[in-house]
Amino acid sequence: MASVWSGMDMPDLDLKRYERQTRLSGWGVETQQRLKGSRVFVAGAGGLGCPAALNLALAGVGHIRVCDFDTVEISNLNRQFLYTEQSIGTNKAKSAQEALFSLNPEIDVEPVSDEITAHNVDDLVADAEVVIDCLDNFRTRHVLNLCAVTKGIPMVHGAIWGLEGRVIFLHPPSTPCLACIFPKTPPQEKSPAVGAVSCAIGSVQALETIKYLTGVGSVSTGRMLLLDFSTMKFQELEVTEDPRCPVCGQLGTGTE
Numbered sequence: 001m002a003s004v005w006s007g008m009d010m011p012d013l014d015l016k017r018y019e020r021q022t023r024l025s026g027w028g029v030e031t032q033q034r035l036k037g038s039r040v041f042v043a044g045a046g047g048l049g050c051p052a053a054l055n056l057a058l059a060g061v062g063h064i065r066v067c068d069f070d071t072v073e074i075s076n077l078n079r080q081f082l083y084t085e086q087s088i089g090t091n092k093a094k095s096a097q098e099a100l101f102s103l104n105p106e107i108d109v110e111p112v113s114d115e116i117t118a119h120n121v122d123d124l125v126a127d128a129e130v131v132i133d134c135l136d137n138f139r140t141r142h143v144l145n146l147c148a149v150t151k152g153i154p155m156v157h158g159a160i161w162g163l164e165g166r167v168i169f170l171h172p173p174s175t176p177c178l179a180c181i182f183p184k185t186p187p188q189e190k191s192p193a194v195g196a197v198s199c200a201i202g203s204v205q206a207l208e209t210i211k212y213l214t215g216v217g218s219v220s221t222g223r224m225l226l227l228d229f230s231t232m233k234f235q236e237l238e239v240t241e242d243p244r245c246p247v248c249g250q251l252g253t254g255t256e
């Protein structure tokens with residue numbers, strides 16, 4: 001059987017690396033090239049950000065900006081697999097960039113060691129086509145949500161609590177935004193965290209992003225995926241836009 005890149009001359013992309021995924025129906029070489037030109041902002045390089053960024057890098061997303069101001073601690077190492085004991089004390093975004101470069105040097109991973117705030121978020125996200133919410137607090141999540149809604153780009157929200165996790169693809173006005181679903185900012189708490197759970201949720205966030213960028217498959221619009229790994233019961237929760245939402249409520253009204 002002829003490989004999908006037979007006769008293709010694309011010196012800037014090592015297509016052998018991506019052979020198995022380009023065999024997927026609808027993916028192909030052109031889609032792989034599109035992925036190489038894609039820009040994704042990964043907010044947070046912790047338990048969710050490590051698998052999210054890793055899977056983007058492995059798939060060949062060409063420009064990944066990883067943002068985390070935190071430093072690696074030994075208590076991160078049960079789940080944040082881009083880091084080793086040698087990474088302790090170093091900035092997570094920079095250490096993640098080094099790990100991702102060793103896995104796929106063909107892509108551009110840009111580390112950002114700033115804390116995301118209302119003042120810098122627009123510049124940090126810049127011209128990204130998707131933002132992935134791998135954060136651990138709702139205060140910053142709401143800052144990122146407002147930025148994504150304003151720019152008109154999707155945000156892939158993920159979160160874990162112990163053996164449970166959730167994922168949702170948010171892209172108003174065709175879906176709710178984060179503020180429609182979680183209007184309040186709950187107090188910050190340190191959740192119990194198991195590596196296999198955050199790894200699964202972060203990987204699904206990356207997959208939703210890749211599907212959006214490639215057009216392969218369909219993203220989970222209007223449905224929040226709830227995964228309870230303690231019982232292996234997975235559910236979908238239907239979510240709807242709040243027309244009074246202060247963030248996205250004016251979108252889709254046809255007044256512009």
Ligand SMILES: [Zn+2]
Nearest residue numbers: 177180245248
């Ligand atoms: Zn909203």
